[in-house]
Amino acid sequence: MGSEQGTDQRGGPELDPTRPHPARRYNYWLGGKDNFQADRDAGDAIAGVFPHIRTAARENRAFMQRAVRHLAREAGIRQFLDIGTGLPTADNVHDVAQGIAPESRIVYVDNDPLVLSHARALLTSSDEGATAYIDADVREPRKILADPAVRDTLDWSRPIALQLVAIxxxxxxxxxxYGIVSQLVSALPAGSYLVLSHAxxxxxxxxxxxxxxxxxxxIKPRFSPRTLAEVTPFFNGLELLDPGIVSVSDWRPEPGPRPTAAEATGYGAVARIP
Structure with missing residues (x-):
């Protein structure tokens, strides 16, 4: 097993199984077992009015995997900062990246105590690479950027892929x-990338x-879907890779049939930071 940076449990929120959490609800839609009745009830309520929600969850995750695969293979990226990680499942960021380049280094960030309790599964690494997990909220960019695990695991003189997938x-x-994303992006070295998907x-x-x-x-936290015009500013000043901001199902898809934009209900894009 490769490097396992210490899991940061400082100030983490207490686990409340009576309140649904996005990471656990997402886990439920993906067919996982790491969720509570409150998460399943909330997930079923959404599925009751939007039956394609499980398809949307799967398509979003597939977009993430394709983006990581592209960055590792084609762009030579060896470092990933994944904020809003969610619960461990098959083919996490480090599985995909280190499967292509074993020396890849990944830091996971999430604020769900259940994700924290399963973090060891995210800390499995190749011998050549490294993984770390910190407990933090995307709304705290300064805390994330200053965390010792983030500073020590990633080489800030080399490009980093910032992953803001469905968060x-x-x-x-x-x-x-927009200020949160801008602050995170502006801290990255030139030649880094932003991977973002949004409902x-x-x-x-x-x-x-x-x-x-x-x-x-x-629902708490409140869900804020955005239009294409509202998603576009997240990429201001960046160099969008083809095909731009599109349905997650349409971003460099694998051959074969795929869901419609109405079934995937999410935009996705990858952009280079000049």
């Missing part, structure tokens, strides 16, 4: 989502949107 739609407008209601019919908004009123 920024849990940051509301008043919490300055959207753009392709949905008005009835489904109304039903989703009604459910959203009772």
């Amino acid at each position: 920024m739609h849990f940051v509301e407008d008043h919490e300055d989502p 959207t209601f753009d392709p949905l019919d008005p009835e489904t949107i109304a039903a989703m908004n009604a459910i959203n009123e009772g």
Whole structure:
């Protein structure tokens, strides 16, 4: 086993099984077992008005894996900062990256205590590479960037891929989502990359949107899907890779049939930081 940086448990929130959490709800939609009844109830409520939610979850994860694969193979990226990691499943970032380049180094960031309790599965690394996990919220970019595990695991003189996959739609407008992304991006070396996916209601019919908004009123953290015009500013000043900001299903897809934009309900893109 490769390097295992110490798991940071300072100030982590207590586990409350009575309140749904996005990471556990996502785990449920992906068919995982690391969730509670509150997560399943919330997940089922959303599935009741949007039956394609499990497809959307799978497509989002597949986008992440394709993006990591591209960056590792084609762009030579060997370092990944994955914020909003979620619960460990098959083919996590380090599995994909180190499968291509064993020397890859990965730092995972999440704020769910259950993810923290399973972090050891995320800390499995090749002998040549390294992995680390810290407990932090994307709304705390300064804390993330200053964390010793982040500073020590990653070489900040070399390019880093910042992964914000299905996380920024849990940051509301008043919490300055664009400022958060800008602060994280501006800290990265030139030649780094931003990988971002974001939920959207753009392709949905008005009835489904109304039903989703009604459910959203009772969800914490509040879910903030954004339009293409609202997702685009996350990439301001960056060099978008082809095919740009598209449905996650349409970003450099594998051959064969794939879900429609209305089934995937998410935008995804990869951009280079000049």
